[in-house]
Amino acid sequence: MVNSKALGLEFRDISHGYTLRDRDLPVIDDVSLRVEPGEFVVLLGPSGCGKSTLLRLAAGLELPRDGHIYADGHLVTAPAPDRVVMFQDPTLFPWRSVRKNVALGQDISGKRDPAAINETIRLVGLEEFADAWPHQLSGGMAQRAALARALVNKPRLLILDEPLGKLDSLTRLTMQTEIARLWRERAFTALMVTHDVEEALVLATRIIVLSARPTHILSEITVDLPEHRHRDDPHLVNLRRDILVRMGHDTNW
Template sequence: MTDHRPLRGPATDKAARRTGAVRISGLSKRYAMGGKAMTVLDDINLSIRPGEFVSIVGPSGCGKSTLLRLIVGLDTDYDGEIRLDDTRVAGTGLERGLVFQDHRLFPWMTVAKNVEVALLNQKLPRDRRERVISEHLALVGLSDFGDAYPHQLSGGMAQRAAIARALANEPKVLALDEPLGALDALTRVKVQAELQRIWMEAGTTMIMVTHDVDEALFLGDRVVVMSPRPGRIARIVDVDLPHPRDRASPLLHRLKDEILAELTREPREDDGTLVTFPGRPRG
């Protein structure tokens, strides 16, 4: 079931001009273990609009990170189909970026040089290359730290530098695999707000895996709730609130209760059935 409502917030106009639509159809993934096939993902169907922020939550081992790897093309052994703007995903490409839980910055390089690494496969004039680096450091609020080394940054700053590197190629889609999971609680809240701002300014389609339901709701236009392995889409929760968001919103608290109830309930035979929670009652 796909929601075709327009996006909300400053990213709306940019999204209308950008590509970055993702369509996943009948996707299943199996691993061979002990001579047997273990199904990790089963019949995943999901459409993501250009410029949308989609959060994915679910129990450990339900295939959330595996799904991101398939979307960015790190793994191509699956059944079904993944399309980006009507082109089938058949491997990695610059139009899809990935940010991990660990920032993975090169410790011997400055922040600016780490961002520049993303541009090595592009034949850009030096002035253009320097402008791209400068623009993306500004986007993540690190204009004054281009000459710093990763060990001189806080954890939140290092993650923002990793996001700048991932966005430097202007990918159509940015996948984020628990990007804030290693941060302390206070820093995590601050970086969530920064990530929201970055998304709103960049207008890039973002797909984030997280175990934090509050985080998923604060950032996502929609929250995809996965069932236990084999991973299926159990619910899609529509978060009908504008960005930037108020964490104290009663709607966010109500949707959190609904998602936690879904994640903690006993499995049923119809776990693969898709149901949509509306963000607010419809007339």
């Protein structure tokens, strides 16, 4: 079940925006970034700066106005099964059980693999709820089901758009640990957006700090911490303070 080859991703001179009625809204301004295979890269920046837009471009859900995105050297022009997105809302179909929600992509492709479905449900700790309906799940369980659906076909790149943002604090901590564990076990590349600096430090191998819209890269921070991290690690605390300063926040509180 382990993915033997993670995917590398490159944003090359990306600019993007939208036309709203009679005016142009620039969102991304000349962003170049390489994500190495097997990295866990987290994008941090102010609300509305274009972080989620960068993820949609990486997934091939939109095409940039200028520049190009490459996945393992191949131009990204559309979604692909090796680049999977997990959104903030689990978006489980209420008429399908957990097992059938996890199997959705395989049902669409006509290539159902019951062993892979069962193994992925086990990996996220939902064996006892495999036949439950979405309305019978807690918020954390629903996100686990969405994570299983994202992982069942062994993507080489997992794109995470604030997937834990609506969870309570304790469930969020648990899910952070689960995502880190699955990233290590499955050996995929991860690209994630979050507004939580501590969450970024717990998960990332590298953090990209973005400016306000139209966004550009302010700085890149390599997170030189062990895989199993403690939130009270002095180095993590210092990194958190440094990131907040780079984002323009007062840390004297």
